[in-house]
Amino acid sequence: xxxxxxxxxxxxxxxxxxxxxxxxxxxxxxxxxxxxxxxxxxxxxxxxxxxxxxxxxxxxxxxxxxxxxxxxxxxxxxxxxxxxxxxxxxxxxxxxxxxxxxxxxxxxxxxxxxxxxxxxxxxxxxxxxxxxxxxxxx
Amino acid sequence: xxxxxxxxxxxxxxxxxxxxxxxxxxxxxxxxxxxxxxxxxxxxxxxxxxxxxxxxxxxxxxxxxxxxxxxxxxxxxxxxxxxxxxxxxxxxxxxxxxxxxxxxxxxxxxxxxxxxxxxxxxxxxxxxxxxxxxxxxxxxxxxxx
Numbered sequence: 001x002x003x004x005x006x007x008x009x010x011x012x013x014x015x016x017x018x019x020x021x022x023x024x025x026x027x028x029x030x031x032x033x034x035x036x037x038x039x040x041x042x043x044x045x046x047x048x049x050x051x052x053x054x055x056x057x058x059x060x061x062x063x064x065x066x067x068x069x070x071x072x073x074x075x076x077x078x079x080x081x082x083x084x085x086x087x088x089x090x091x092x093x094x095x096x097x098x099x100x101x102x103x104x105x106x107x108x109x110x111x112x113x114x115x116x117x118x119x120x121x122x123x124x125x126x127x128x129x130x131x132x133x134x135x136x137x138x
Numbered sequence: 139x140x141x142x143x144x145x146x147x148x149x150x151x152x153x154x155x156x157x158x159x160x161x162x163x164x165x166x167x168x169x170x171x172x173x174x175x176x177x178x179x180x181x182x183x184x185x186x187x188x189x190x191x192x193x194x195x196x197x198x199x200x201x202x203x204x205x206x207x208x209x210x211x212x213x214x215x216x217x218x219x220x221x222x223x224x225x226x227x228x229x230x231x232x233x234x235x236x237x238x239x240x241x242x243x244x245x246x247x248x249x250x251x252x253x254x255x256x257x258x259x260x261x262x263x264x265x266x267x268x269x270x271x272x273x274x275x276x277x278x279x280x281x282x283x
Contacts, residue, residue: 002175008150057158065154068163070170077174090148092233097150100261103268104151114273115266 003046004069007056008039008094010101013063020056020064027052034073038098039064041073062108065101140282143220145245146236147213152224155272159279164220166235169212198244209241214248222282223249224275227260255282 009015021035024042029052031044042049057064076082078089087095140161144152147166156163173190194207197214212235225246228239236242250256257278262268 003171006150065150066157067150067153068165068167068171070167071174075174089234092231093146093148093236094150096229096231100151100268103262103265104155104272106265107262107268107272110269114269117266117270 001046002043002072003049004041004043004072005049005053006039006041006067006069006094007053008065008067008098008101009060010063010065010105011098012102012105013060015060015063020059023056023059024052027055032073038094041069043072062105063101065104140221140279141219142222142224142279142282143216143249145223145225145242145249146228146232147216147245148232148234148236149226152226152275155275156224156279159276161222161279161282164216166212166216169216170235173212197248203240205238206241206244209235209238210244213241213245217245217248217252220249220252220254222254222278223252223256224278225249225256225258227258229261 007017007020009017009020017035017037017039020040021033024031024033024040029044029048031042031048031052034041034043042052044052053066057066071078080086080088141164142156142161143164144156146152147164149165153163153165190211191204191207193211193214194204194209197210198207228242232242255278257274259271259274260267262271
């Protein structure tokens with residue numbers, strides 16, 4: 001079965017989308033590659049893509065993130081060239097998560113003790129608010 | 139290898155971390171792929187057939203908006219397949235498949251009532267939180283082995 005995957009690079013990674021694309025062009029794998037602003041889209045047989053994903057990840061294990069994509073690359077139902085421009089549906093999610101990727105990359109490579117986080121302040125619960133009101137009014 | 143459903147079901151970070159640690163991430167794009175690449179179905183733009191809202195009826199009543207039922211026809215079968223779940227608190231910027239708040243409430247409810255191990259998290263906002271985030275996911279997934 002043909003599968004499509006996004007290969008997304010962290011903004012702090014030394015690997016560029018073009019590096020990944022060039023590696024795939026120079027590889028033995030029979031896959032379709034489309035370079036994008038945040039990484040590359042690859043499409044091919046499932047077994048081939050699984051093997052390729054391992055090789056791509058080895059370029060920068062902590063800085064390359066891979067996810068599934070439903071539509072094949074250049075699909076007219078999603079390609080913005082056919083839809084009159086604008087961001088492709090689903091781009092916003094990738095864009096938002098891309099901002100967190102550098103932190104996740106650093107966390108994946110970090111060693112040592114896990115920091116203890118201070119408990120975050122939570123909004124007052126309605127029950128506690130009722131208690132305060134009753135105390136003040138009684 | 140456990141089948142782990144991630145919420146948001148389109149998350150890059152979660153699906154990557156699950157796959158990286160040797161498990162199978164259950165995500166919406168896989169369900170979408172079956173719909174859009176299956177031969178014999180061709181009703182652009184989304185290749186939805188009358189069967190999809192019917193599948194959605196298993197999870198939401200007929201008077202529920204069709205958008206919820208349509209989404210549930212994709213996400214519902216994934217939930218049934220799940221052996222564990224990672225739920226990240228709604229960050230406020232979910233779009234597309236994950237952009238319907240009512241569907242998201244139903245998805246979280248169905249995951250929690252299914253009785254599989256669930257890890258609740260929030261997206262990190264600094265390095266310390268990111269380390270705790272990754273550590274918790276790693277420990278949770280190692281515990282599934």
